[in-house]
Amino acid sequence: MFTIGICDDRPLCRKLLEAFIHLYENEKGVLFDIHQFGSGEELLEELKKHVMVFDLLFLDNSMKKLTGLETAKQIRQSDSMSACNIVFVTSEDNHEQFRQVQPLQVIYKPGTLECIGAILDKVLVEKT
Template identity: 80%
Template sequence: MFTIGICDDRPLCRHLLEAFIHLYEEEKGYLFDIYQFGSGEDLLEELNTQGMILDLLFLDNSMKKMTGLETAKQIRQSDSMSTCSIVFVTSADDYHQFMQVQPLQVVCKPGTQERIATILDKVLSKKV
């Protein structure tokens, strides 16, 4: 099973991304495990305590306490999550700051159905 995480402190943004992913599932005949997280802290706790491994993570940068970039740095240090593809979905203008954690892509919020579908195509082609 292909596992996707969505981490954003705004529920509406998480639900919109999940809706884009569900449209992709319907169009392509896939079924993903999708998990939502309201903060980087919640995400890291779930990964550390439950041993969850994500194949793809949509990550907001501007969150209340820990930023997406700080969260991504910790994820990159984890052996079990080292192969996770990270996509920043952000309103930040400075995309260069994210390159240190080797994101698959940086998407300007809120993203589009087409953009998310292209990302899913790319990640799934690597898994096959």
């Protein structure tokens, strides 16, 4: 099972991304295991507790305490998650700052169905 994490402090943004993913599932006949997190801390805690491994993570950067970039840095230090595909979903213009954690992509919030579909196509091809 292909596992996707969505981490954003705004529930509406998480729901929109999940809706894009479900539309992709229906169109392509695939099924993903999707988990939502309201903060970087919540995501990191879940990773520690359940030794969960994500194939793809959508991270918002502007969250209340821990930013998406800080969360990604900690994820990259984890043995089980260091190779995870990370996509930053942000309204920020400075995409250069994310390069240090080698994201798969940085997209402008909220993303589009086409953009999310292209990302899912790419990671599914890599996985097979």
